[in-house]
Amino acid sequence: xxxxxxxxxxxxxxxxxxxxxxxxxxxxxxxxxxxxxxxxxxxxxxxxxxxxxxxxxxxxxxxxxxxxxxxxxxxxxxxxxxxxxxxxxxxxxxxxxxxxxxxxxxxxxxxxxxxxxxxxxxxxxxxxxxxxxxxxxxxxxxxxxxxxxxxxxxxxxxxxxxxxxxxxxxxxxxxxxxxxxxxxxxxxxxxxxxxxxxxxxxxxxxxxxxxxxxxxxxxxxxxxxxxxxxxxxxxxxxxxxxxxxxxxxxxxxxxxxxxxxxxxxxx
Amino acid sequence: xxxxxxxxxxxxxxxxxxxxxxxxxxxxxxxxxxxxxxxxxxxxxxxxxxxxxxxxxxxxxxxxxxxxxxxxxxxxxxxxxxxxxxxxxxxxxxxxxxxxxxxxxxxxxxxxxxxxxxxxxxxxxxxxxxxxxxxxxxxxxxxxxxxxxxxxxxxxxxxxxxxxxxxxxxxxxxxxxxxxxxxxxxxxxxxxxxxxxxxxxxxxxxxxxxxxxxxxxxxxxxxxxxxxxxxxxxxxxxxxxxxxxxxxxxxxxxxxxxxxxxxxxxxxxxxxxxxxxxxxxxxxxxxxxxxxxxxxxxxxxxxxxxxxxxxxxxxxxxxxxxxxxxx
Amino acid sequence: xxxxxxxxxxxxxxxxxxxxxxxxxxxxxxxxxxxxxxxxxxxxxxxxxxxxxxxxxxxxxxxxxxxxxxxxxxxxxxxxxxxxxxxxxxxxxxxxxxxxxxxxxxxxxxxxxxxxxxxxxxxxxxxxxxxxxxxxxxxxxxxxxxxxxxxxxxxxxxxxxxxxxxxxxxxxxxxxxxxxxxxxxxxxxxxxxxxxxxxxxxxxxxxxxxxxxxxxxxxxxxxxxxxxxxxxxxxxxxxxxxxxxxxxxxxxxxxxxxxxx
Numbered sequence: 001x002x003x004x005x006x007x008x009x010x011x012x013x014x015x016x017x018x019x020x021x022x023x024x025x026x027x028x029x030x031x032x033x034x035x036x037x038x039x040x041x042x043x044x045x046x047x048x049x050x051x052x053x054x055x056x057x058x059x060x061x062x063x064x065x066x067x068x069x070x071x072x073x074x075x076x077x078x079x080x081x082x083x084x085x086x087x088x089x090x091x092x093x094x095x096x097x098x099x100x101x102x103x104x105x106x107x108x109x110x111x112x113x114x115x116x117x118x119x120x121x122x123x124x125x126x127x128x129x130x131x132x133x134x135x136x137x138x139x140x141x142x143x144x145x146x147x148x149x150x151x152x153x154x155x156x157x158x159x160x161x162x163x164x165x166x167x168x169x170x171x172x173x174x175x176x177x178x179x180x181x182x183x184x185x186x187x188x189x190x191x192x193x194x195x196x197x198x199x200x201x202x203x204x205x206x207x208x209x210x211x212x213x214x215x216x217x218x219x220x221x222x223x224x225x226x227x228x229x230x231x232x233x234x235x236x237x238x239x240x241x242x243x244x245x246x247x248x249x250x251x252x253x254x255x256x257x258x259x260x261x262x263x264x265x266x267x
Numbered sequence: 268x269x270x271x272x273x274x275x276x277x278x279x280x281x282x283x284x285x286x287x288x289x290x291x292x293x294x295x296x297x298x299x300x301x302x303x304x305x306x307x308x309x310x311x312x313x314x315x316x317x318x319x320x321x322x323x324x325x326x327x328x329x330x331x332x333x334x335x336x337x338x339x340x341x342x343x344x345x346x347x348x349x350x351x352x353x354x355x356x357x358x359x360x361x362x363x364x365x366x367x368x369x370x371x372x373x374x375x376x377x378x379x380x381x382x383x384x385x386x387x388x389x390x391x392x393x394x395x396x397x398x399x400x401x402x403x404x405x406x407x408x409x410x411x412x413x414x415x416x417x418x419x420x421x422x423x424x425x426x427x428x429x430x431x432x433x434x435x436x437x438x439x440x441x442x443x444x445x446x447x448x449x450x451x452x453x454x455x456x457x458x459x460x461x462x463x464x465x466x467x468x469x470x471x472x473x474x475x476x477x478x479x480x481x482x483x484x485x486x487x488x489x490x491x492x493x494x495x496x497x498x499x500x501x502x503x504x505x506x507x508x509x510x511x512x513x514x515x516x517x518x519x520x521x522x523x524x525x526x527x528x529x530x531x532x533x534x535x536x537x538x539x540x541x542x543x544x545x546x547x548x549x550x551x552x553x554x555x556x557x558x559x560x561x562x563x564x565x566x567x568x569x570x571x572x573x574x575x576x577x578x579x580x581x582x583x584x585x586x587x588x589x590x591x592x593x594x
Numbered sequence: 595x596x597x598x599x600x601x602x603x604x605x606x607x608x609x610x611x612x613x614x615x616x617x618x619x620x621x622x623x624x625x626x627x628x629x630x631x632x633x634x635x636x637x638x639x640x641x642x643x644x645x646x647x648x649x650x651x652x653x654x655x656x657x658x659x660x661x662x663x664x665x666x667x668x669x670x671x672x673x674x675x676x677x678x679x680x681x682x683x684x685x686x687x688x689x690x691x692x693x694x695x696x697x698x699x700x701x702x703x704x705x706x707x708x709x710x711x712x713x714x715x716x717x718x719x720x721x722x723x724x725x726x727x728x729x730x731x732x733x734x735x736x737x738x739x740x741x742x743x744x745x746x747x748x749x750x751x752x753x754x755x756x757x758x759x760x761x762x763x764x765x766x767x768x769x770x771x772x773x774x775x776x777x778x779x780x781x782x783x784x785x786x787x788x789x790x791x792x793x794x795x796x797x798x799x800x801x802x803x804x805x806x807x808x809x810x811x812x813x814x815x816x817x818x819x820x821x822x823x824x825x826x827x828x829x830x831x832x833x834x835x836x837x838x839x840x841x842x843x844x845x846x847x848x849x850x851x852x853x854x855x
Contacts, residue, residue: 025772028772028775029772031779032772032776032777033779034779035779035783036782038795039782039783039785039786042790042791042792042795043640046647046790047640047643047644050644055643056643133792175617177621178620178621178625181625181628185629185632188632189635194639195639201642
């Protein structure tokens with residue numbers, strides 16, 4: 001255990017040092033990313049105003065709050081992508097990673113976790129500017145803040161599992177961009193990235209309850225900007241933990257096959 | 268004493284899909300793939316004692332890298348058994364990985380944007396090296412390779428050779444007992460190759476580490492390895508002392524003759540290889556060498572005469588080509 | 595060498611190259627399908643709440659979506675690949691190969707790459723536009739079509755100019771990859787008529803990254819909203835952009851040759 005903590009700290013330190021060197025690049029990237037929620041926000045604010053102030057139970061201020069927190073959650077959702085898996089296998093980097101006495105996925109989780117600290121720091125001014133422009137309305141309790149802080153890391157872990165699973169397809173075949181894109185499309189609709197889930201038709205909402213996506217996006221945002229009871233907040237965290245546990249199980253299971261495949265055909 | 272590495276009847280076969288050109292074949296291959304078996308390594312056996320430095324020779328695609336990958340645990344053998352330090356590598360137990368290192372000349376592990384010293388810290392954490400031991404090893408290596416002024420510079424600002432030195436330091440910080448080196452000096456200039464060679468030698472001698480090395484540069488092999496294993500088409504052609512490789516495979520010697528009169532035709536004495544002014548080189552079969560030398564000296568006025576073994580590169584070359592012909 | 599001939603030659607090579615990877619056609623088709631599907635879902639969510647958005651009906655917004663897709667296809671097949679290659683060339687110092695060819699350098703760097711399969715988006719865009727037209731039961735007059743095509747071409751030229759200007763910056767600032775990322779993000783704003791955006795953003799989308807001219811104006815032409823004056827304004831802007839881009843390119847180029855020699 002102590003060894004893992006040591007490894008995580010060292011890895012995160014490396015990635016923070018690396019990413020600080022690229023803070024300008026990181027900033028451009030983040031600003032580019034901001035346009036997406038701003039577009040959604042503008043569209044839904046227009047609708048809310050047209051309808052006399054509210055759309056689907058959200059005021060313009062509530063939409064603003066949702067989509068501003070969205071920007072942070074989106075950044076927390078950035079993990080090692082399936083394209084990254086394709087690259088690490090093709091370039092033989094995985095071979096080097098497999099030679100270490102530590103699971104490569106630990107490396108991914110630690111590296112991106114370190115990056116997140118830089119991202120959160122860079123995000124603060126962006127959030128301030130967006131708030132100044134779009135005037136969000138927040139009603140935040142301490143409990144919500146605590147749960148939100150946990151939930152964004154839960155979201156990070158769940159999405160890491162999902163995309164690692166997806167990425168592992170590249171052990172068997174390389175023409176997978178179509179599958180990836182299909183996945184990203186589904187996720188867009190079912191996670192709360194496009195619109196708050198409560199604006200979706202009832203059947204979509206029901207469906208999303210049985211899927212991991214909304215725990216990576218809608219839940220963390222809603223935990224902070226929505227009005228959930230304490231029981232709802234903590235059961236949400238419970239759901240995230242369940243999905244993480246389930247993810248670890250599946251990941252381990254598939255990993256065994258993937259590595260067998262890899263050591264049969266070579267990197 | 269038991270062998271550090273023992274390999275018996277190792278085979279590694281790949282199934283590769285056969286593809287014909289054209290759209291129709293491409294679609295058909297989605298449903299009914301035809302496979303062809305490639306025998307990358309075919310029934311190879313050898314064993315290596317602790318502290319040995321063994322060179323692994325063979326042309327591209329001979330199966331060198333495949334064998335190294337099997338030994339380091341990245342590939343699962345198709346058949347045969349492999350043990351290294353008493354472990355079965357393909358299971359990749361952490362206790363095993365902690366005692367070996369694989370260095371590939373064209374792969375880098377250290378962070379491109381950071382000084383090596385920071386990346387070394389990560390290696391320490393990965394291998395769980397005790398801090399005091401880590402610092403000592405690191406500083407030793409830095410001294411040995413004269414890297415003191417470079418460890419604080421980002422890797423991207425270093426030259427190729429300096430980068431390779433850093434990579435080697437990073438890969439050896441956990442003091443592996445077995446070292447697999449795949450083309451460690453590829454693309455480096457001669458001085459840098461020599462530095463790295465000296466370091467590997469030093470590392471081997473100081474800690475009694477077992478080293479298995481592949482290289483295109485015969486100089487690497489000559490400097491480091493007493494013993495070589497030559498493989499070709501996945502099979503072992505030779506396993507033994509480097510010097511006996513030359514005696515076994517080269518039945519010729521090279522005679523260098525300098526004559527005051529360059530016009531003389533020497534083709535009756537042996538095969539003329541080069542003719543550079545007064546200097547002529549001849550290829551003569553080993554059995555006839557003394558006879559020919561005596562004849563030359565008695566028949567002609569000779570200013571200078573040398574007898575040399577065929578250069579190792581040419582020997583290797585002839586091993587592969589002769590094998591090609593008999594196949 | 596005649597620039598048009600040059601462009602056609604590269605175009606032919608590009609097509610031949612891409613024909614080898616026919617599977618990409620299906621991947622591209624699927625990707626277009628996904629982006630259309632998510633677009634339609636977005637539209638249906640909006641129009642589950644309201645009947646018009648900032649004065650645009652569902653079918654009219656469908657037309658906007660079609661134009662956005664079409665123009666996006668043009669950017670990704672013709673403009674972006676060339677500009678990204680140019681950035682790479684500047685960074686790796688391999689631009690010299692292009693500069694030593696006996697042709698206008700700007701033309702050359704703008705026609706070298708061509709992603710044939712990305713044109714699938716153009717086709718899909720046209721299909722969506724036709725569908726929107728069918729829903730609107732509109733008739734496309736000759737003048738209207740002419741206005742649309744003119745607006746489309748001018749919009750494309752302006753986007754090319756902006757890309758070229760951004761890329762020219764790479765002569766001074768090496769890391770500009772992220773700028774192209776930013777550009778993609780801003781282009782996504784064109785999915786909706788720029789009229790819905792707040793003033794500051796609309797200004798940006800009109801004058802900095804002319805998404806307004808590239809998508810909204812052609813869509814306005816299709817839906818009978820376009821006046822002759824705005825078309826004329828677009829023409830003026832196009833000329834301005836062309837001159838600005840050419841100027842910046844030449845400046846960057848002289849800076850490049852100054853630095854490397």
